[in-house]
Amino acid sequence: MSCRSHVQLLRLINQFGPLSRADLIRISGLSKGAVSMVTADLMARGLIENRDTVHGGGRPSVRLGIAADSAFFLGISLADRPVMVLGDLHGTILERHDITLPDRVEDIGPYVRDLMARVAPGGSVPARRMRGIGLAVSGLVDDGAGLCVRSTLTGWENVPLGPLVTRACGVPAYVENDANALTVAQYRFGPMRETASFSLVSLGRGIGCGHMVGGELFxxxxxxxxxxxxxxxxxxxxxxxxxxxxxxxxxxxxTAIAHLAARAGLPGDLDELERTAARGDLRAVELLHRAGSALGLMIAAMVQIMDPRHVLVTRQGGELAGVYGRAMRQAAEGNFLPQLAPRPEIITCDVTADAWAFGAVSVAADRSLFQEF
Ligand SMILES: [Zn+2]
Incomplete structure (x- = not known):
């Protein structure tokens, strides 16, 4: 029995579950004995549970699912409006708090320890079930060392965020780039659960991007x-x-749209600019078209390089149904290699302000249970 088999079966149950032991044997390629042993161990640890019984042609079989309350994770997004959320192993957000980060980097560890004390122990979560803390930051991250290499937003350079928080909290802390964290969330708990290869583009004040390749973050x-x-x-x-x-x-x-719009005497907010364009203001149409096309062309180039099954374009708190979104789609789809089949689909998705912190929860769940056990 190896940790590898634990990870493999947990991943399968999370992605396609609930599954019976017979399903697991068939999909995993593991022996009947190995599946019995590993599922018994996962059950003893409380990570999986009996969900329901299916009556097929032969003997009835019990299907196994992930036990939501077997592990909890804190997710912290260190964005312009920092947020902390508490999530369970079903990817449900149980609590959220707006937070204010301390100015000094060395105070972050004790600060997160105090945040954790709000929920565990004595709070809503037993301390032993708090499995990990995820931290999502913009910029470059060394995930192995838990290092924020450079973040323009926070001004940090080579900050050992992971070790600082792990030491203060006594729970493993994992650091990830925010767009990568959002990508992991879509795969582990979101609509991309069954899509092992996809790319995500996040449109916000800046543009982020993450790639899931064969079920692994690239x-x-x-x-x-x-x-x-x-x-x-x-x-x-x-x-x-x-x-x-x-x-x-x-x-x-x-940010660029707001800047260019201000220079032209137009409203800087994307939705307002779309409404101006819809009223027939050609300068607004042109600005949105140029911006959307630039993103679309970049997506087309990215598709040639990465060959994802789908491209998920997220925007926080808004649709992409106007000139910008249409120009993006046209530029991308018009520049895919014609021979690509099936055609990659561009899916747009409105995410909440908590999505980044939830991404951090997903990273903690992913690293502590779905990568190694
Ligand atoms: Zn640049």
Whole structure:
């Protein structure tokens, strides 16, 4: 019996469950004996539970599901409005709190320990079931070392966030780039649960991107995979905060749209700008079309490079049904390799402000149970 088999069966039950032992033998390729032993051990640890009994042609079989309250995770997003959520193993958010981070990096560990004390122990969760803490930050992350390598938003450089929080809280803490965390959430607990290979593009003040490849997050050599925000969309274009010029972020992000709209005397909010365009303002139409097309072209290039099954485009608190979204879709779909079959689908998705913190919960669940056991 190996940890590998535990991870394999837990993953299968999470993705396709509830499943019977016969299903697990068939899908996993493990022997009947191995499946019996591992499921008995997972059951003894409280991670899986009997869900229902199915009556087929032969003997009735019990189907196994993930036990929601067997493990809990704290997820913290260190975005412009930091949020902490408590999630269970079904991916349900049980509590959420707006938080204010301490100014000094070295105070973050004790601060998170105090946050954890609100929910466990003595709170809603027994301490022994608190399995991990996820921290989602914008910027480059060294996931193995739990290091925030560089984050423009927080101004951090080489901050050992994971070790600081682990030491203070006595629970493993995992650090991940925020777009990667959102990608893990969509795969482990969201609509992409059964899609092992997809790319995610998050449209917000900046543009984020993550790739799931064969059920594993693709991080690249330095954790920089998916940084399409800083791929050049317009050579010699506007200066970007990263130090380069003409990055996609300077053309297609919500910050760029607000900036360009302000220069043209137009409303900077995307939805308001869409309404202005719908009223026939050609400058608004042109600005949105240019921005959406730039993102669409980048998505088309990304599809040629990564070949995902689908591309999920998220926007926090809004639709992408106007000129921007249509231009993005047209530019992407018009530039896919014609021979790609089946055609990758571009799916747009409105996510809540808590999605990033929930991404952090997913990272903690993923690393502590679905990667190694
Ligand atoms: Zn840049």
């Amino acid at each position: 991080r690249g050599f330095r954790g920089g995979a998916g940084e399409i925000a800083h791929a050049t969309a317009e050579p010699g274009g506007l200066p970007c905060q990263c130090g380069k010029k003409g990055c996609l972020d300077t053309v297609a992000s919500l």
